[in-house]
Amino acid sequence: MIFSKAGFGGAVADFEGAVVAQDAKRSGKAFIRLQETFGRAGETELFAGGPRLAAVLERVPPGPRAVVAVLVGACVERGADAERCAPGVLAGLRTALEGAVAFGEAWAATGGGPFPVPDDGEPGEEIVERTGFAAAVGWWTLSQWETAAVALLNHRAVRAMLGEAAVAEGPDDATVRGQAGGRRGELLRLLTAVAQASGQELRCLSYALQVLDDEPLVVLHRPSATGYLLRLSGIGDNFQLHTLLADALIGGGHVAGRAPAPQEVAVCRETPGQVETQGSFELVAPGGDRLWNEGSPAGIPVVDGIRLLVLDEPSYARTWPAGRFFPGMRGDLILERALEPEETQRWFARVSPAGELTV
Structure with a gap:
C-alpha cells in the first residue's frame, strides 16, 4: 500500500521505521508530523495507520508513547480495527497505571503534599527525583491513556478480549470492582490502587472496564x-x-x-x-x-x-x-x-x- 510521503500515511511509515531502528532524531521529527497530518488523514490512511502505530507502541519512548496511543484511539474512532489496535494500547495502559500507583506511594513517602497537575510537557526534574522517572511518566500521562483505552473499549470485541468479570454475591460485595477475573480484573485493581494512593478516580475508564455484555x-x-x-x-x-x-x-x-x-x-x-x-x-x-x-x-x-x-x-x-x-x-x-x-x-x-x- 502506497501513501503520500507528505500525508499521515507517510508520517506513520517514517515513525514506524524510525522507532524500529531506534533512531531518536528521525522518530522525533516523524512524531511531530504524525500530529500535524492526522487532521487531514484519509480513511485508508487511518485504517492502516492505527494498527501500525499500535504495533510499535511498546518501542516508543515513555514520554511520547501516550500521545501516540491517543492517535491510535482516534484512528479507531474513525474506523480503524479496534481489535488489532487493542493489545498495544491496553499493555501501555497497564504500565501507566502501575506507574501511577508507584507515583502516589512515592509521593507520600517523600513528604506528600498536593499532587502535581500534569501539563502538556513532561514532569520536571524535582518531581522525577522524588518519585522516579517511570512513576512520574505514569502519573503524567494517565489521562491520555484513559482517552485512548476508552476509545477502544467502546467496541464489544475489545471488551471481550479482557475476559469475563467475576462477581461476588451479597449486598456488601456486589460489584465487579476488585472482583473481576483476568486482564479486566487486573486493570480494575490497578485503578482502585491509583485512587487509594492518589485520590485520582478515572471514572470513564472505570465504567468502561465494568461494562457488561450479554x-x-x-x-x-x-x-x-x-x-x-x-x-x-x-x-x-x-x-x-x-x-x-x-x-x-x-x-x-x-x-x-x-x-x-x-x-x-x-x-x-x-x-x-x-x-x-x-x-x-x-x-x-x-x-x-x-x-x-x-x-x-x-x-x-x-x-x-x-x-x-x-x-x-x-x-x-x-x-x-x-x-x-x-x-x-x-x-x-x-x-x-x-x-x-x-x-x-x-x-x-x-x-x-x-x-x-x-x-
Whole structure:
C-alpha cells in the first residue's frame, strides 16, 4: 500500500521505521508530523495507520508513547480495527497505571503534599527525583491513556478480549470492582490502587472496564408483583439502563407508568445526541439500598448467580438528558420473557420488603 510521503500515511511509515531502528532524531521529527497530518488523514490512511502505530507502541519512548496511543484511539474512532489496535494500547495502559500507583506511594513517602497537575510537557526534574522517572511518566500521562483505552473499549470485541468479570454475591460485595477475573480484573485493581494512593478516580475508564455484555438481569416490579428476565449489553450507566427498562416494561405494555418516547430510547441505543426524559422507577437493590442513576449496571447485586434489580414507584420526579455515557458504544436491553408467577414469588422471597430507602 502506497501513501503520500507528505500525508499521515507517510508520517506513520517514517515513525514506524524510525522507532524500529531506534533512531531518536528521525522518530522525533516523524512524531511531530504524525500530529500535524492526522487532521487531514484519509480513511485508508487511518485504517492502516492505527494498527501500525499500535504495533510499535511498546518501542516508543515513555514520554511520547501516550500521545501516540491517543492517535491510535482516534484512528479507531474513525474506523480503524479496534481489535488489532487493542493489545498495544491496553499493555501501555497497564504500565501507566502501575506507574501511577508507584507515583502516589512515592509521593507520600517523600513528604506528600498536593499532587502535581500534569501539563502538556513532561514532569520536571524535582518531581522525577522524588518519585522516579517511570512513576512520574505514569502519573503524567494517565489521562491520555484513559482517552485512548476508552476509545477502544467502546467496541464489544475489545471488551471481550479482557475476559469475563467475576462477581461476588451479597449486598456488601456486589460489584465487579476488585472482583473481576483476568486482564479486566487486573486493570480494575490497578485503578482502585491509583485512587487509594492518589485520590485520582478515572471514572470513564472505570465504567468502561465494568461494562457488561450479554448479561442476564432479573427485574422485579414491586407495584405489580411481576418479574422479568432481560439481557443487557453495552450500557454505560444506570441513566441509560433506566430509560431502556422503561421502554421494555412500560413501552412493552407489561407494567403501568410513563413510557419514554421513541427518540429517548433511540439515543440510549445508538442514535447520536441527547433528549430530555423523565424517571419512571426507583431502582432498588435486593437488600433495600437505593441504586442511583449515576451508578453503573455492574453495581446491581448478584443473587443466586444472576443480577437482581427491584423497581419501585419513583419517590420524586426527576428528569435528565437521555443518552449514552459512552457516545461511541451501542447499548442494548432485551426483554427475554416475563417470569411465571411461581418464579416471581421465589425471587421476591430473596429481597427486603418495601420500606424507607437506604443510601
